Amino acid sequence: MISREMAMCRAVLENNRLLPLFARFNIRLGFGEKSVEEVCWINEVDPDFFMEIANAYLEEDDIPREDLAHFPLKSMVKYLRATHTYYLEVALPRVELLITQLLNQPELSQKEVNLLSGFFDDYKKEFMQHIFQEENEVLPYILELEKQSLPDQPDPEFISSLKVYSISKFEQEHDRLEYSLENLSRLIIKYLPPLENQELCLKVLAELSDLVKDLVDHANMEDRVLIPRVSELEQQVLSEKKGP
Amino acid sequence: MNRTGIIVAAESYLLRKGVVSILNRMPGVSVVREFEALPALEKFIQTRKRDLLVITYTLFDQSFKQLFNEGDLQDRTIILTHKREWQGGSGIPTIDSDDGKGLIINKMQALLDAQVPGPDEDPLLTxxxxxxxxxxxxxxxxxxxxxxxxxxxxxxxxxxxxxxxxxxxxxxxxxxxxxxxxxxxxxxxxxxxxxxx
Incomplete structure (x- = not known):
């Protein structure tokens, strides 16, 4: 558990699972004696939101609590965008580099090399497409919805579009990106020939399992926090329309 | 084999965490999904296969009709009762808050063992x-x-x-x-x- 008053330095030293969050919130290290709250303000991050996400991360397999619900969706969207950037610019290239090294191992047959490289190329495409769709359809939709939910009368055009698109459609089509990675780990552990370069294999597996864990956390956040919150807002906007 | 379709549904935080911590020590159990209320659980169950559902009798009573179809019902669910107050039966195994450690683990393990999927088959996605x-x-x-x-x-x-x-x-x-x-x-x-x- 971390608290607002805690020194950010200590929060990080004691909980290194928090490290990936700093890139996503765009918080720079070099904390000195500053508290969690101070560091957040300096970096223009809502401290309550930061703490919710951070504590949700620390409690393994836990559901983020309901209090997340009253944060502006805007900060949630910003966080999701930063997470996407992290996947595309940091996590995925890191796995890719290791896979490339794996492909160069002399024990692998051409068939195995083709299988691995084809697999990873396609996976990358699916991954990017997934993120692209979220960035270009879902997140803008959410921001617009939040805008429409503010005091004034919602735009009638938006209301009628709600009948065609709502977050439940996204939910239905929302693929899980981690399954394929788990299959890749199994392939390496069980079906590829033993490799001399054991260290490389272990590195690949560790990297894959980190990414899987991260994707699960991320998807949980979307399924359990973002989607219910958005559906609630949809209902609210629709009912405002019915009012006098 | 990692079992990923393991679900704990209980309203109480303490109870949920208790069951999860026991499950996490059992071999082959990796991810345990937790639910504290029915709507989210129902949605999840409709789309995913499950290995084991541990559910409190209160949630079970509310959900009985919507959630369970006959074939699935018997072999994949354990009902969590309190002080042996609930006798709703229908042949579904129960564990009670007063049961000892060994009994609880054995009952859950028995259910997990009863439906062994093929090697490396991911039961979530059959x-x-x-x-x-x-x-x-x-x-x-x-x-x-x-x-x-x-x-x-x-x-x-x-x-x-x-x-x-x-x-x-x-x-x-x-x-x-x-x-x-x-x-x-x-x-x-x-x-x-x-x-x-």
Whole structure:
């Protein structure tokens, strides 16, 4: 558990699972004696939101609590965008580099090399497409919805579009990106020939399992926090329309 | 084998965490999903296969009709009772808050053991035999049209199957399905052609 008053330095030293969050919130290290709250303000991050996400991360397999619900969706969207950037610019290239090294191992047959490289190329495409769709359809939709939910009368055009698109459609089509990675780990552990370069294999597996864990956390956040919150807002906007 | 379809549904935080911490110590249990209320649980259960559902009798009573279809009911659920107050029966195993450690673990383990899936088969994502055949043919490089010819199906039906498969597995690409087929023993690496997939 971390608290607002805690020194950010200590929060990080004691909980290194928090490290990936700093890139996503765009918080720079070099904390000195500053508290969690101070560091957040300096970096223009809502401290309550930061703490919710951070504590949700620390409690393994836990559901983020309901209090997340009253944060502006805007900060949630910003966080999701930063997470996407992290996947595309940091996590995925890191796995890719290791896979490339794996492909160069002399024990692998051409068939195995083709299988691995084809697999990873396609996976990358699916991954990017997934993120692209979220960035270009879902997140803008959410921001617009939040805008429409503010005091004034919602735009009638938006209301009628709600009948065609709502977050439940996204939910239905929302693929899980981690399954394929788990299959890749199994392939390496069980079906590829033993490799001399054991260290490389272990590195690949560790990297894959980190990414899987991260994707699960991320998807949980979307399924359990973002989607219910958005559906609630949809209902609210629709009912405002019915009012006098 | 990692079992990923393990679900704990309980309103109380303390209770949920208690059951989860026991489950986490059991062999082969990896991810435990937690639910504290019905709507989210119902949604989840409709779309995913489950290995084991541990559910409090209160949630179970509320949900009985919507959630469970007969076939599934008996072999994958444990009802969590308190002070042996609940006798709703219908043959579903129960554990009670007063039960000892050994009894609780044995009951849950027995249920997990009772429905052992094939080696490396991910129970969360089980395909029908027909779907497996299609995954096999896709992995071997067949086009949808060739698959339709081979199985005496219309192209449209094959496409529907492939959509369902993609939905179940979260995998759409041929290469992704190929790796899936290998790690689930639907084809062997040796059967693959050497051409790039």
């Amino acid at each position: 395909l029908s035999p027909r779907e497996k055949t299609i995954v096999r043919l896709v992995s071997l490089g067949y086009t949808n049209k060739q698959i339709a010819g081979e199985l005496f199906l219309s192209a449209h039906t094959v496409i529907t199957h492939r959509k369902n498969i993609g939905h179940k597995l979260g995998i759409k690409s041929v290469s992704g399905l190929t790796v899936y087929a290998i790690v689930n023993n639907i084809i062997t690496l040796e059967e693959l052609s050497s051409n790039p997939v």
